[in-house]
Amino acid sequence: MSRISLLCFYCCSFLLPQCSFALKETAIGKLDVSASLSGTYDSRVFGISSTAYQASQNSSSSLIASQEIQSEDDFIISFSPALHLSKQLRWFSITGSTGVQITQYMKNDDKSFIIPITTLSVDFDESLKKRVSNNAKIRFSSTFDLGQHIGTSVLEQDLVSYSYFTLGLNVRYNHSPKFGVGGGTNYSLRKYQTGSVSERPYQDLSTLPLHLSAFYIYSEKLDFFTQYGYSKTKGRGVTGPSLTDSVSHSISFGANGDLTPKLSGNAQIGYTVVDFNNPTSPNQDNLTLGLALNWGLNEKTALNLDVDRSFSPSAQGFSMFSTMSRFGVTHRFTQDLSGTAYLSYGIIDYTYANIPSIPSRDSSSLDQVGMGFSLNKVLSQHFTTSGGYDYSYSKRDIDSFGRHLLSAQITGRF
Numbered sequence: 001m002s003r004i005s006l007l008c009f010y011c012c013s014f015l016l017p018q019c020s021f022a023l024k025e026t027a028i029g030k031l032d033v034s035a036s037l038s039g040t041y042d043s044r045v046f047g048i049s050s051t052a053y054q055a056s057q058n059s060s061s062s063l064i065a066s067q068e069i070q071s072e073d074d075f076i077i078s079f080s081p082a083l084h085l086s087k088q089l090r091w092f093s094i095t096g097s098t099g100v101q102i103t104q105y106m107k108n109d110d111k112s113f114i115i116p117i118t119t120l121s122v123d124f125d126e127s128l129k130k131r132v133s134n135n136a137k138i139r140f141s142s143t144f145d146l147g148q149h150i151g152t153s154v155l156e157q158d159l160v161s162y163s164y165f166t167l168g169l170n171v172r173y174n175h176s177p178k179f180g181v182g183g184g185t186n187y188s189l190r191k192y193q194t195g196s197v198s199e200r201p202y203q204d205l206s207t208l209p210l211h212l213s214a215f216y217i218y219s220e221k222l223d224f225f226t227q228y229g230y231s232k233t234k235g236r237g238v239t240g241p242s243l244t245d246s247v248s249h250s251i252s253f254g255a256n257g258d259l260t261p262k263l264s265g266n267a268q269i270g271y272t273v274v275d276f277n278n279p280t281s282p283n284q285d286n287l288t289l290g291l292a293l294n295w296g297l298n299e300k301t302a303l304n305l306d307v308d309r310s311f312s313p314s315a316q317g318f319s320m321f322s323t324m325s326r327f328g329v330t331h332r333f334t335q336d337l338s339g340t341a342y343l344s345y346g347i348i349d350y351t352y353a354n355i356p357s358i359p360s361r362d363s364s365s366l367d368q369v370g371m372g373f374s375l376n377k378v379l380s381q382h383f384t385t386s387g388g389y390d391y392s393y394s395k396r397d398i399d400s401f402g403r404h405l406l407s408a409q410i411t412g413r414f
Contacts, residue, residue, distance in 0.1 A: 029087030029094070038078045038409035045074040045108060046197055047154040049401035056197040065195020070106035077102040080115055096120040103150070109160055140171040143186075153369065154394055154403070156316060156350060159195050162190040172215075180215040180223075192315055202318040203244060204236035207313075223256035227268070233313045241353035242317035245277035250288060265347035274311050274319065278353055284311065286321060300332045322348040336378035344370040344392075359362035366396040372405075385410045 046053060054074040056064055082099025099117040102281055123141045142167070151160040186209055191219065193204035207290030209231040215225045228251055235244030254268025271284040289309040296302045309323045328342035348366040375387025387408040 003126070006355055011138075013230075020126060029085050032084050032414060033082060034411065034413040035079070035081040035083065036409055036411040038407060039326075040076045040078070040083050040405065040407040041073070042152060042403070042405055043073045044078060044154075044403040045076075045105070045111075046157075046159050047074060047152045047403070048072075048197060049399050052157070052197070052322060052399060061199055063199045063201055064197060068108070068195050069197060070110070074108050075106045076103060077106070080117065091124055093123045094121070095123075095222045101148075111150070111152050111161075113148070113161070114285065114313055115150065116146070118144075118146045120144040123335050137174045138171070139173075140169070142170070143168040154392070155320065155322075155366070156314060157396075160192070160202075162202075162315075163194040164191075165189045172213075174215075174217070180214065182213045184209060185210050197314070198316070200318075203242070203317065205244065205313065205315045206234050206236070208216075208232045211287070216284075219257075222255065223257065224255050225253070225268075227252050227254075227270075229272075235313075235315070235317070241278065241279060242354045243276050243319040243351060244313050244315065244317050246274050246313060246319070248272055248274045248311060252288065252290075256291070263293060264297050265291070267291050267293065272311055276319070281353055284319065284321070284351065286311070289323075292380045304328045304380075305315050317353060319351045321351075322346060331360055337375065339373065339375045341373040342371065344368075346370075364397050366394060368392055368394045379410075382414055383412050385412065 030131055041113055041118075046056075048056070050072060052323050053069070053404040057069045059066050078101060080099060080101045082097050085094075085096045087094040097117060097119045099119055100114060102114050103112060105111045121141070121143045144212050145164070145166045146186075148161070148163045148336070151159070153160045159338040165314045166186065166188045167188060168184065168186040170182070172180055172182035188207050190205045190226055192204060196202060209229065213225050213227040218224055229249070231248045231250075234240055235247075250270050252268045252270025254266060256266040258264045259267075264358040268290045270288045272288045273283060275283050287309070288311070289307055291305060291307040293305045294302055295304070305325075305327050309324045310321070312320050312322065314320055324344070326342055326344040330338065330340045332338045346366075346368045348368075350364045350366070352364075370390065370392035372388060372390035375385060376384065376386040378384050385408070389403040390405075392403045394403070
């Protein structure tokens with residue numbers, strides 16, 4: 001059965017009104033089903049300019065998957081049915097999902113895929129979302145996720161595909177009404193399957209981050225904290241010079257909670273050092289920053305600001321230091337209609353390992369500006385629909401391009 005036939009079959013099975021299912025209480029917990037159908041037009045589906053696209057398509061290099069590059073733009077249809085479980089066990093809350101995502105690329109058919117969706121979360125009294133637990137001084141949460149990611153990455157300049165496994169554990173202990181400590185990890189493993197549009201093949205990537213925190217509980221609504229972070233990244237199947245293998249250390253200070261009656265979120269500033277497991281590449285260090293703030297103007301309108309300044313490795317063997325910012329506004333027009341709009345700006349600095357074939361290119365940078373808007377409407381108790389438009393302009397070295405994204409989606413949950 002073709003992917004398009006599967007799309008039609010599952011759409012009929014899940015999205016027709018007469019097939020609605022009510023939330024069911026069973027011996028293992030509450031069960032419900034959901035399904036979403038979306039359509040997206042992407043003018044730069046590989047995240048590269050027309051010049052780079054033509055060069056990749058016509059390349060004879062064995063490192064470039066030119067046979068998979070059929071069109072620089074595409075219309076993408078995706079359908080995702082899923083089954084959800086929630087269970088309350090006294091102090092513990094367990095939630096999980098399992099399903100499948102079926103995606104059809106209309107022009108680049110080789111990039112179409114069917115992938116599983118599996119998530120699991122265990123939470124103690126939603127305790128890490130609260131500063132005062134209803135049950136105990138010790139609070140923890142854990143998450144598990146296993147699946148496949150396929151999507152355009154402008155940072156990697158490719159349509160990237162990898163299977164992933166993530167496991168997160170976090171704990172916090174309030175020693176007294178004013179002081180607490182915490183720690184956690186979020187291990188991840190990525191196994192790449194896609195062919196590259198450049199001569200930098202992908203390598204499997206594992207990351208083990210650890211963090212330890214100390215909190216000063218200023219009030220029930222506000223914490224001040226200091227945090228130490230350690231992260232080890234390792235590439236698998238490395239065949240040449242690479243900056244993927246590295247260890248980083250960071251220290252940061254910040255605040256989390258309600259900063260004023262209308263301003264909430266978290267803010268932190270720190271310093272990070274990255275030590276590459278490569279004798280020809282010196283360590284890197286820089287100030288890092290994280291902001292996620294929300295300012296409620298009134299009951300219908302809110303402003304939000306997000307800023308992230310941090311290091312990150314690439315599965316293609318280089319290192320990235322990015323400063324990404326986004327300013328947005330959300331507004332509820334009516335009880336069932338809301339909208340968002342945003343402006344964004346980012347600067348990404350790339351550092352490469354010494355590669356003999358391109359000795360003069362040890363670094364480069366990407367500047368990107370963007371804007372977009374979206375609308376979300378509640379159609380009924382079971383159905384919601386959304387749509388939006390995004391535009392971004394990226395400039396890297398002497399190359400530049402604009403990217404248009406137009407999308408629409410309908411979601412049902414029963």
